[in-house]
Amino acid sequence: MKITPFGAVREVTGSCYLLETDKTKILIDCGLFQGGQFAQAKNYNDFGFNPHDIDAVILTHAHIDHSGRIPQLIKRGFTGPIYTTPPTKEFAKLLWYDAEMIMAENQRKFGAPVLFSKEDVKIAVRKLKAIDDSGALCFKDLQIQFHNAGHILGSAFIEITEEGRKTATFSGDLGNIDTPILKQKDALNKTDVLFIESTYGDRIHEKKAERWQILENAVTETINQGGVLLIPAFALERTQELLLELNNLAEKKRIPHVDIFMDSPLAANVTDVFRSYPKYYSISAYNQMVGGDALFDFPGLTVTRTRDQSKRINDSRWPKVIIAGAGMMNGGRIQHHLVRYLSDPKCTLLIIGFQAEGTLGRKLYSGQKRVKVLDEYVTVKANVVSIGGFSAHADQKMLVSWIRSAKKRPPLVYCTHGEEHASAALATRITEALHIEAKVPRPGQTITV
Ligand SMILES: [Zn+2]
Structure with a gap:
């Protein structure tokens, strides 16, 4: 399979991976770029692929930097299903309508162009499909498994295996320890390649x-x-x-x-x-x-x-x-x-x-x-x-120990979803501590697994 990240590489927002096999093209997340004006302007660009060609979207969680461009993907021609967990299905609906409302208000006040309309959101909501309790999904030649990521309610990391071939795992966002409401994240399974978030890849949280x-x-x-x-x-x-x-x-x-x-x-x-x-x-x-x-x-x-x-x-x-x-x-x-x-x-x-x-x-x-x-x-x-030290994300120590305690450690790791220095620091730490090859990809770089 081939995997290309189109956002959240060397930056924190805009999560979107294209995964291609001979038979299938899917996206893992399709999020908004957020932050300064430069980052937000990227939301008006092409996706880097043709939305018509995408068969499905797999959504790790509802946060808008992971889900926010899905209604726009539909506006530009995507017609497939969007698979996610039951809570994420409900949160995505609420967040998309809220984002649309804010954009429409900004258009009225400042003439800012909107990325999608209420009608696009309506269609996107109809395409959301909740996976069942097993978290397992068969889609064409792909076996897809959702696991609890412990980041927000219903958040998942995703394991994808091409029939009889290799497995790739996408961490989505990984939770902090001791979150008061949520279960701890699941252990990482055997995988041929891991794409891991690194929001706090260079930091250790203060005591909570x-x-x-x-x-x-x-x-x-x-x-x-x-x-x-x-x-x-x-x-x-x-x-x-x-x-x-x-x-x-x-x-x-x-x-x-x-x-x-x-x-x-x-x-x-x-x-x-x-x-x-x-x-x-x-x-x-x-x-x-x-x-x-x-x-x-x-x-x-x-x-x-x-x-x-x-x-x-x-x-x-x-x-x-x-x-x-x-x-x-x-x-x-x-x-x-x-x-x-x-x-x-x-x-x-x-x-x-x-x-x-x-x-x-x-x-x-x-x-x-x-x-x-x-x-x-x-x-x-x-x-x-x-209040400092409060975050829904794992810090460097937690990210490394999640990989360390995997059922079998992955041979190759790509650090994404972090500012460049944070991703690089995590990659260095993973290699030093676990002797695993770890890299920071470039936006649009295709990785063959
Ligand atoms: Zn998140």
């Missing part, structure tokens, strides 16, 4: 023990000074982890009772999907749920879906906690709350996720004292706190 202590302190201090705690959150996985942690703190009475608002319709819909798939939970989360705990719901929590409900948060009494998207603060309902509360020294902004260069979140994270939000200049007097 302190991170929720910071959350507890932020909530307690905000209540003590009668302020407002703002937590910008990513709708998928991070928000549910945050809700579960707040739930546990509230039930163990480690934080006093306070009104907590989750002000994001997307996060609310995503949380509903989480509730429908307890069989994907870790043992501790599952047992907690079986014991009668609602996990993502607890006294004091109000979920606001409509615009009017969102506006009413302003009139509610202090102290309070508001969780709202977008995670990097460059859009979404969090902006309205930032305008209102950032200039108040009794308030706190708690940053719990990665803030990309150029975003409002990055400016606040870096300590800027005057920022522009929704066409208004705001002087930052609120306390800005961040």
